[in-house]
């Protein structure tokens with residue numbers, strides 16, 4: 320039976336895709352089509368989007384309303400004259416401009432159907448890993464050059480090597496799916512759209528380090544991701560892809576989901592481990608590193624969703640293939656999540672080295688308000704604000720660090736020329752005060768004092784003196800905070816003052 324595809328994920332649900340589902344099913348039944356609910360492509364400029372299969376190709380209809388559904392099909396084929404018809408899905412400009420590596424299956428099929436996953440080469444990477452020695456798996460990951468996608472960009476191969484080389488009876492794999500950064504949704508989209516890819520990646524990681532138990536620490540605000548991942552894990556157990564003797568290899572791996580505690584700080588790895596152990600989410604001192612003494616004091620490989628979900632493709636294609644994509648020391652692709660005041664908001668997987676300008680103009684299409692872009696914040700709430708003069712920057716860990724910012728988890732939030740960067744600087748301190756775990760003084764107290772200082776600056780009270788105190792405070796927080804929440808809050812503050820001085824009354 321020919322198929323009609325409809326992407327159901329939190330983003331499309333938020334714009335009412337559910338209203339289209341039952342009328343679509345009715346029409347499909349009449350015309351002998353089967354409706355397949357997929358994860359979404361993350362191309363919100365096209366949503367609500369419906370695809371119709373014809374001659375083994377998928378044809379896209381964009382911005383579809385309930386009324387449009389009636390005329391989507393004619394004579395048992397797509398209505399190519401329909402006003403919503405946008406061409407073959409693979410030729411859609413916002414999809415074609417991407418290099419989908421980690422997300423190559425997202426949007427294609429039913430997310431919780433293991434057979435569909437296997438038809439798209441799912442579990443081929445794990446098969447390879449199970450036929451190799453653990454060191455061979457780690458060598459492939461090292462060769463790929465992949466660095467952690469959670470924010471810090473630490474080389475994944477080195478982390479896994481440390482866990483492998485730490486002797487212990489019990490080791491753990493932990494997936495960080497807390498995704499607290501503002502404007503980010505790649506982890507959610509991956510889990511909602513291709514949960515087996517994460518399960519497979521965690522199993523590969525477990526094989527590499529010798530772990531038998533894994534946990535996904537999943538943000539509690541993601542109910543659909545929880546539902547799909549739960550279903551996928553159940554299905555994987557049923558067909559012998561989790562549990563004992565996976566794929567007859569003699570390798571055992573169990574996987575559980577743990578719902579997050581709703582705090583930004585629980586995304587930081589040591590705080591996450593505390594929370595996973597049932598305690599309050601407070602930062603631990605490092606050392607010891609979690610790779611040596613992590614969950615329940617055992618060696619733990621803790622990685623972000625996207626890092627883990629990239630491993631199956633690395634094993635399948637080989638480390639070298641991944642290493643050949645990207646820019647300088649940033650290998651592979653970055654899943655840019657474009658949000659804020661931008662026309663084509665959504666998820667775009669592009670090679671590292673792509674410029675911010677390409678992302679904002681060619682892909683993003685400029686602001687939704689049609690006003691000039693004044694600033695973009697890259698890398699979540701702790702990322703720097705960049706002005707237009709820096710939009711030629713290539714997306715690369717080192718380049719962004721060199722400019723006082725970070726690529727982070729790939730979130731890009733866009734602001735037009737009506738934004739007041741002094742408000743954003745104040746918000747950075749307020750956010751830190753709200754989310755601080757309270758363990759160290761520079762962050763717990765400094766963040767509140769920082770917000771008060773910016774408020775005084777906004778009122779032009781002792782401008783020069785207060786700007787100097789903010790500068791001192793930023794230096795103190797950067798150098799003495801125990802973790803990156805306090806340590807990097809100065810990034811948005813300092814960049815806002817440096818690049819947009821007039822918003823602070825500086826002549």
Ligand SMILES: Cc1cc2nc3c(=O)[nH]c(=O)nc-3n(C[C@H](O)[C@H](O)[C@H](O)COP(=O)(O)O)c2cc1C
Nearest residue numbers: 467468469495497498499586587588622623626803
């Ligand atoms: C305040 C704070 C919040 C963080 N939140 C997240 C998060 O939500 N998801 C994530 O993967 N990493 C987060 N991180 C980074 C983690 O501590 C850790 O570096 C990462 O999960 C390691 O995985 P990776 O090597 O695959 O990036 C956060 C760090 C800090 C300081």
Ligand code: SF4
Nearest residue numbers: 756758759762802805
């Ligand atoms: S910097 Fe803030 S969040 Fe981090 S340990 Fe100190 S008080 Fe806690």
